[in-house]
Amino acid sequence: MQLMTDLGVALETLTASQADLEVLTDGDAPVACAHDWWMRGLIERRQGKERRAGAVLRPASTEQVAAVLAWAQETRTAVVPYGLGSGVCGAVAAERDQVVLDMGKMSSLLDVNDLSLTATVQPGMRGSDYENALNERGYTMGHFPQSIELSTVGGWCATRAAGQLSTLYGNIEDMLLGCEVVLAGGRIIRLPAMPRSSTGPDLRQLFLGSEGTLGVFTELVFRVHARAEATWSRCFAMPSLAAGIAALRLTLRAGWRPAVTRLYDATEAGRNFQVASEGQPVLLLMSEGPRGRIDAESLAVGQIVAAQGGVDKGSEPVETWLENRNHVPSFEDLLDSGLVVDTIEIAIGWERVEPLWDRVVLEGSAVPGMLAMSGHVSHSYTQGANIYFTFVAQQSALDEALYLYDAVWELTMKATHEMGGTIAHHHGIGRVRKKWLSRELDTAHCLLSSIKNTLDPLGIMNPGALIDSP
Amino acid sequence: MQLMTDLGVALETLTASQADLEVLTDGDAPVACAHDWWMRGLIERRQGKERRAGAVLRPASTEQVAAVLAWAQETRTAVVPYGLGSGVCGAVAAERDQVVLDMGKMSSLLDVNDLSLTATVQPGMRGSDYENALNERGYTMGHFPQSIELSTVGGWCATRAAGQLSTLYGNIEDMLLGCEVVLAGGRIIRLPAMPRSSTGPDLRQLFLGSEGTLGVFTELVFRVHARAEATWSRCFAMPSLAAGIAALRLTLRAGWRPAVTRLYDATEAGRNFQVASEGQPVLLLMSEGPRGRIDAESLAVGQIVAAQGGVDKGSEPVETWLENRNHVPSFEDLLDSGLVVDTIEIAIGWERVEPLWDRVVLEGSAVPGMLAMSGHVSHSYTQGANIYFTFVAQQSALDEALYLYDAVWELTMKATHEMGGTIAHHHGIGRVRKKWLSRELDTAHCLLSSIKNTLDPLGIMNPGALIDSP
Numbered sequence: 001m002q003l004m005t006d007l008g009v010a011l012e013t014l015t016a017s018q019a020d021l022e023v024l025t026d027g028d029a030p031v032a033c034a035h036d037w038w039m040r041g042l043i044e045r046r047q048g049k050e051r052r053a054g055a056v057l058r059p060a061s062t063e064q065v066a067a068v069l070a071w072a073q074e075t076r077t078a079v080v081p082y083g084l085g086s087g088v089c090g091a092v093a094a095e096r097d098q099v100v101l102d103m104g105k106m107s108s109l110l111d112v113n114d115l116s117l118t119a120t121v122q123p124g125m126r127g128s129d130y131e132n133a134l135n136e137r138g139y140t141m142g143h144f145p146q147s148i149e150l151s152t153v154g155g156w157c158a159t160r161a162a163g164q165l166s167t168l169y170g171n172i173e174d175m176l177l178g179c180e181v182v183l184a185g186g187r188i189i190r191l192p193a194m195p196r197s198s199t200g201p202d203l204r205q206l207f208l209g210s211e212g213t214l215g216v217f218t219e220l221v222f223r224v225h226a227r228a229e230a231t232w233s234r235c236f237a238m239p240s241l242a243a244g245i246a247a248l249r250l251t252l253r254a255g256w257r258p259a260v261t262r263l264y265d266a267t268e269a270g271r272n273f274q275v276a277s278e279g280q281p282v283l284l285l286m287s288e289g290p291r292g293r294i295d296a297e298s299l300a301v302g303q304i305v306a307a308q309g310g311v312d313k314g315s316e317p318v319e320t321w322l323e324n325r326n327h328v329p330s331f332e333d334l335l336d337s338g339l340v341v342d343t344i345e346i347a348i349g350w351e352r353v354e355p356l357w358d359r360v361v362l363e364g365s366a367v368p369g370m371l372a373m374s375g376h377v378s379h380s381y382t383q384g385a386n387i388y389f390t391f392v393a394q395q396s397a398l399d400e401a402l403y404l405y406d407a408v409w410e411l412t413m414k415a416t417h418e419m420g421g422t423i424a425h426h427h428g429i430g431r432v433r434k435k436w437l438s439r440e441l442d443t444a445h446c447l448l449s450s451i452k453n454t455l456d457p458l459g460i461m462n463p464g465a466l467i468d469s470p
Numbered sequence: 471m472q473l474m475t476d477l478g479v480a481l482e483t484l485t486a487s488q489a490d491l492e493v494l495t496d497g498d499a500p501v502a503c504a505h506d507w508w509m510r511g512l513i514e515r516r517q518g519k520e521r522r523a524g525a526v527l528r529p530a531s532t533e534q535v536a537a538v539l540a541w542a543q544e545t546r547t548a549v550v551p552y553g554l555g556s557g558v559c560g561a562v563a564a565e566r567d568q569v570v571l572d573m574g575k576m577s578s579l580l581d582v583n584d585l586s587l588t589a590t591v592q593p594g595m596r597g598s599d600y601e602n603a604l605n606e607r608g609y610t611m612g613h614f615p616q617s618i619e620l621s622t623v624g625g626w627c628a629t630r631a632a633g634q635l636s637t638l639y640g641n642i643e644d645m646l647l648g649c650e651v652v653l654a655g656g657r658i659i660r661l662p663a664m665p666r667s668s669t670g671p672d673l674r675q676l677f678l679g680s681e682g683t684l685g686v687f688t689e690l691v692f693r694v695h696a697r698a699e700a701t702w703s704r705c706f707a708m709p710s711l712a713a714g715i716a717a718l719r720l721t722l723r724a725g726w727r728p729a730v731t732r733l734y735d736a737t738e739a740g741r742n743f744q745v746a747s748e749g750q751p752v753l754l755l756m757s758e759g760p761r762g763r764i765d766a767e768s769l770a771v772g773q774i775v776a777a778q779g780g781v782d783k784g785s786e787p788v789e790t791w792l793e794n795r796n797h798v799p800s801f802e803d804l805l806d807s808g809l810v811v812d813t814i815e816i817a818i819g820w821e822r823v824e825p826l827w828d829r830v831v832l833e834g835s836a837v838p839g840m841l842a843m844s845g846h847v848s849h850s851y852t853q854g855a856n857i858y859f860t861f862v863a864q865q866s867a868l869d870e871a872l873y874l875y876d877a878v879w880e881l882t883m884k885a886t887h888e889m890g891g892t893i894a895h896h897h898g899i900g901r902v903r904k905k906w907l908s909r910e911l912d913t914a915h916c917l918l919s920s921i922k923n924t925l926d927p928l929g930i931m932n933p934g935a936l937i938d939s940p
Contacts, residue, residue, distance in 0.1 A: 113821070115719070115820045115821040116821060116853045190914060191914050195853040195892075197817065198630035198899075199898075202630075202643065202678065205675035209670050209672065211670070249585070255699075296765065300763075349583070349585070349586035350586050379666070383647065383663075386665070424669050425668060440662065451924070
């Protein structure tokens, strides 16, 4: 697809009709908003491949978003929707002939309904600002991604995010009840928020996980919850990974729903919970809800874990985790130290959690330069769990670092796919998993292509991410 | 769109290449499978408008379904997918130049995974057969539509069904983890069953609720649950509808999830639970799950209901309901008695449940011939509830019966839409709600049209149901 080469001329037609639209072509913004936190992109930038968007557009209303997308279609300008850029898979990677659509000015909480327990919010609102605003009214969203202070509510929807308390509250697709979306070309559609409908296919699902390739969220209606009456938390040292996996599986199977279900292998347990671990895997659980349920849940789950050989280590390690859970070392600092670090999250059925975990750690550990390949479960389901792999490798030469990075991703994706897991639990596809998406969807990939082609026939919505235009 | 007029010639080409495919053109099947249980269609048939399909095709494999859909595209023959015909909205209404695709031969339970708690089943399996087969293995699907003995698991997916225990187990979209679908033209796609993914839009959702207009399910992977350890049930007489609504709302808000939450207005309570009701609305609750949770839930929910003035009437009325819950009088018998009867289910946010209920009962009661317009809640959410309206009217003249039928539907749809509710909670759109679907989806209706046009460009998949081809 050929994009208009003279973006400047095109922008003049836009600003002529949209005098109030903030357009940034100079300064930091075109560089700062041209990428997300994908480790591979960071290495490439250090190699001198600096990214720069042609312009950053900062709409203040749905109508401005619609005007931009209509203009983009007319001028065949590619548009890269942008929240706060905290993605880690390369879904944001703007070029000089493209514009970034920065949703940061549409960041208001519009309404909270105290009877129907819904909140209406603009997509550019920072996650922690949104949660704090709900807390002030006695509510919670129940959605706590590690990025909550660095990401927007719209970004959560665009990537199909999951939060740390998902085992109780569900994932973003369980929370989004209605939305307003601007389609490529500028058409505004509203999907009403209802308790539940059987009015044909659930069209919200087209946009959840679409990573900016099918449309742009301009308003969101989320489920909210009254803040929990009681909480309980506990850390257990587990005799083996298998015992920890069984404890989680049996907890879910019995019908209990602790909000937090985290199982660290011995490597990560030693790194994060050394005193409790003593060389063993560690299980962290946290329940919240009405007091009667929490009393019953803590008792029953404690027995399930004990039956698997879990040793009670008190709640202090959970408190430590809660305090530090959103602290992530800067990838920039790590690269400065010659370290290549990344996380890769996948999900798989219970019977294959341990075999996949073992295989990836074994194969990852064999990669030259690897210091530590490890994993933890952070989200559990009755069907299975995610595994959140983390790797730390030593490699100060940038081209070698890229090679190493690709090798670890490749072996993890390959093992997951071959063993029947899903290649992405909650970080999305972006650019890093695109090749593997076509393998996972296989015969169904054509369906995603058809939808892309129908909704964005010119292929100008975030080209390069998620799926290539047919 | 012009359909091939000589279906017989077209069928010869099909049977020439698919010698094993069962094709019924004579006997009862072309009439019996040409319609569902839509009351309006029943009245029309009594007026002499007998429906008859050109043929009933009974595929025994995915490959046969694919062959039929490829043939249908080549010959431009319209295809009406068929489960057991228990729908009540007119989604099945076949014509003489169309074929019915009866999925009844694809009715096997293929696999149950005891660790990942999934079951793989063919779409033509009768719901009660499926549930019984799971029960024998110690599991339940948790999905109990009133039609469970008259409907198929594939039909549940096609209509976005809900079951009587949905407040705990969720609705069909919470249960379908993966599927195989044959698209118009015969392409077979498989969507893998995963615990949870962020691999682009959730494509299963395109087919859930598509009512046979976008593709045909040929295999389904459902979540299953270990059978509950404990149950609790209780009936309460409520001082008012408002008190009953508040009790449900506050129960959900507090984080409790009784499996069954049914609130009958005084009319229906008097009809079904006369002794307990004494002229008041009646609330039925049933909880199931691990014993500790059920003990806590029964205590806490009992207190919430008591605080709203609920009077404990024991569990016997719930037992009565459980025994009779799937018994529905035959529409044929009712028509024979000169009665026009139907149910209309909608859903709406908590703050408007009572106003909508009042309005529909008031307006419905004013329709000439109306004997009783009443309602009950059968599904509750933190955001709101459904209302399941029932009307019984006297009208032996068939043309007058149609007029009356349309009038009650019209006023119910209009009131629901105007007050911000959704026009269908779990019976789907079919033909009876099609006009109102475009009003509810409004700006988003074009999106459904685009998808229909993309996946079924000839408009041969169940034409007339859900959505008209562009």
